[in-house]
Amino acid sequence: xxxxxxxxxxxxxxxxxxxxxxxxxxxxxxxxxxxxxxxxxxxxxxxxxxxxxxxxxxxxxxxxxxxxxxxxxxxxxxxxxxxxxxxxxxxxxxxxxxxxxxxxxxxxxxxxxxxxxxxxxxxxxxxxxxxxxxxxxxxxxxxxxxxxxxxxxxxxxxxxxxxxxxxxxxxxxxxxxxxxxxxxxxxxxxxxxxxxxxxxxxxxxxxxxxxxxxxxxxxxxxxxxxxxxxxxxxxxxxxxxxxxxxxxxxxxxxxxxxxxxxxxxxxxxxxxxxxxxxxxxxxxxxxxxxxxxxxxxxxxxxxxxxxxxxxxxxxxxxxxxxxxxxxxxxxxxxxxxxxxxxxxxxxxxxxxxxxxxxxxxxxxxxxxxxxx
Numbered sequence: 001x002x003x004x005x006x007x008x009x010x011x012x013x014x015x016x017x018x019x020x021x022x023x024x025x026x027x028x029x030x031x032x033x034x035x036x037x038x039x040x041x042x043x044x045x046x047x048x049x050x051x052x053x054x055x056x057x058x059x060x061x062x063x064x065x066x067x068x069x070x071x072x073x074x075x076x077x078x079x080x081x082x083x084x085x086x087x088x089x090x091x092x093x094x095x096x097x098x099x100x101x102x103x104x105x106x107x108x109x110x111x112x113x114x115x116x117x118x119x120x121x122x123x124x125x126x127x128x129x130x131x132x133x134x135x136x137x138x139x140x141x142x143x144x145x146x147x148x149x150x151x152x153x154x155x156x157x158x159x160x161x162x163x164x165x166x167x168x169x170x171x172x173x174x175x176x177x178x179x180x181x182x183x184x185x186x187x188x189x190x191x192x193x194x195x196x197x198x199x200x201x202x203x204x205x206x207x208x209x210x211x212x213x214x215x216x217x218x219x220x221x222x223x224x225x226x227x228x229x230x231x232x233x234x235x236x237x238x239x240x241x242x243x244x245x246x247x248x249x250x251x252x253x254x255x256x257x258x259x260x261x262x263x264x265x266x267x268x269x270x271x272x273x274x275x276x277x278x279x280x281x282x283x284x285x286x287x288x289x290x291x292x293x294x295x296x297x298x299x300x301x302x303x304x305x306x307x308x309x310x311x312x313x314x315x316x317x318x319x320x321x322x323x324x325x326x327x328x329x330x331x332x333x334x335x336x337x338x339x340x341x342x343x344x345x346x347x348x349x350x351x352x353x354x355x356x357x358x359x360x361x362x363x364x365x366x367x368x369x370x371x372x
Contacts, residue, residue, distance in 0.1 A: 004049045011042030061188045066181050073188050080184050081212050086134040086141035086175030089168040090114070090149060094159035095125045104154025106132060106165055112141055114172070116154065125159070129168065134175055141175035143167050174238055176213060183215075199229075199261040205320050207259050208233045208268075211252045216242070218271070220310035220322035223358075228265045231256065232308040232322060232359070241273045241363040242303075271308045274356060275365030278332060279349035283342070286371040290341040295367055297335040302364045305331050309356035327354040327362035 005013070015027035015038040027038040057063040061072040070080060090106060092098065102119035114132040122128045134141025147167040151160065187209055194202030201219040208217040208231055216234040223230040233252045234242040244252070253268035260266050278298060283290065310322025329350050336345050348370075354362055 004053055005046070007043065007046045010046040010049070011039050014038035014041040014045070017041075061185060061192065064185075069181055069185060069188070073184060076188065076191050078184075078188055078191055078206075078210070081176075081179035081210070083137035083178045084174065084176045084212050085137050086139070086143070086172045087117075088132065088143070088170060088172035088174075090130045090132050090165050091168045092122075092128040092130060092151075092163055092165045093126075094122060094128065094163045096157065096159035097121070097123050098128065098155060098157040098159035098163055100128070100130060101154040101156075104130075105135075105152040106149040107152045108143065108147065108149055112136065112143075113152065114141070114149065121157075122159070130165075132172070134172070137175070138177045139175045141172065143172040145169045145171045147172075174213075176237060199264050201229075201318055201321060204229060204231050204256065204260075204266075207256050208252050211255050213238050213244070213248060214252065216320075218308035218310070218320050218322040220308075220312045220358075223267075223311060223322075224265075227263065228267070230267045230269055230310070230322070230359075232269055232271045232361075234271065234308075234361075236303060241275075242361075243270050243273050243363075246270070269359065271361040272357075272359050273363045274354070274360045276302075276327060276354050276362050277349055277365040278347070278367045279370070280336060280345050280368070281348040281370045281372065282344060282346045283369050283371055284344040285341065286369070287341070290339065291367075291369050293339040293341055294336055294345075294369075297339045298332065298364055298367060301331050301335040302327075302362065306362045308359065308361045310358050322358075324356075326356055329353050 015035070018025050018027045018034045018038055022034070025032070025034045027034040029035070058065065058068040061069065064072055073079060099121040100116055100119055102116060104116040106114045113135045115135055117131040117133055120128065120130065145167055149165040149167070151163055151165055155163070191206050194206065196203055201221060204219045205217040208214050211233070213235045214233045215236040218232040220230040220232070222228055231252070233244055233248070235244045235248060236242040249268050249270050256266055256268060280294060306327060307325050308322045309325045312321050312323045314323035315321050329347065329352055332347050332350065336342060336347065356362060
């Protein structure tokens with residue numbers, strides 16, 4: 001293994017070279033012009049070595065920086081997933097008539113703005129539900145339920161004077177940032193390790209993962225006989241349990257239809273959530289901080305270990321195959337034991353591994369705590 005010399009080592013090597021090739025000189029003694037020359041030469045060598053090391057790292061997707069990672073993806077036909085805007089509904093309460101123009105703008109207190117998808121109106125006092133989309137792409141456009149908004153432009157009528165607008169109970173969601181380096185790197189490495197094979201299970205993972213919002217994919221072969229394939233995309237960044245909505249399923253299905261081999265009978269389906277209630281007993285110390293830490297660890301272990309069950313044959317190198325599986329009770333124990341501040345606890349529920357039917361995925365259910 002070649003180790004890049006430090007700056008001091010490069011300068012020292014230049015000084016030794018002067019002593020060897022210029023008899024009578026000594027780059028360690030001051031004053032003379034050989035010492036500064038050695039520093040210049042050593043510094044230049046160090047700069048070249050550093051650049052060579054940088055170039056070497058860019059050769060591999062495993063170590064490439066952001067700019068060159070895009071080039072690695074481009075070589076194999078993968079592009080970074082772009083940002084997408086958030087969307088949802090706003091409830092406007094008025095005491096009189098109000099008209100809303102198509103494209104009306106509402107503004108959040110931090111300056112984030114939303115535009116009405118369609119124009120509408122209300123003729124008397126009451127509430128009006130308005131569909132909106134964030135003007136800017138990205139997760140900053142997401143907003144929790146009841147977030148207040150100002151009516152900025154596109155509103156008219158006597159009800160405007162005292163109208164109030166708030167995000168409805170479902171919140172404004174769906175805003176995603178540009179795919180980050182590590183997620184994109186993982187997709188590139190997966191594609192390199194699983195080259196196209198004319199409709200192999202890994203191909204469906206690659207195709208579905210190219211759709212905005214998809215974070216995990218499970219594939220079930222022959223679920224309805226020879227030639228049939230069922231694909232389960234998950235969207236963990238968009239939904240608490242990762243289960244996509246019908247519109248999301250339609251987007252994934254439409255894209256796969258453009259790339260899947262002719263003759264393949266492909267079904268894109270939403271997995272069925274199986275909430276797993278967790279009861280923790282004998283918790284010490286019985287504090288809010290410890291309980292929050294346990295909830296966070298449980299959420300992480302469900303995200304890391306939950307898999308969509310299926311009837312396919314398990315294949316060790318392919319953890320994305322939807323095969324018979326269960327959610328292990330030991331993972332719950334492990335998550336609780338890993339929680340910051342926890343000194344003692346037991347798992348009262350579940351009492352055994354949680355069995356999953358085909359198309360089901362275990363999700364975190366209600367978590368309860370007891371000090372007894």
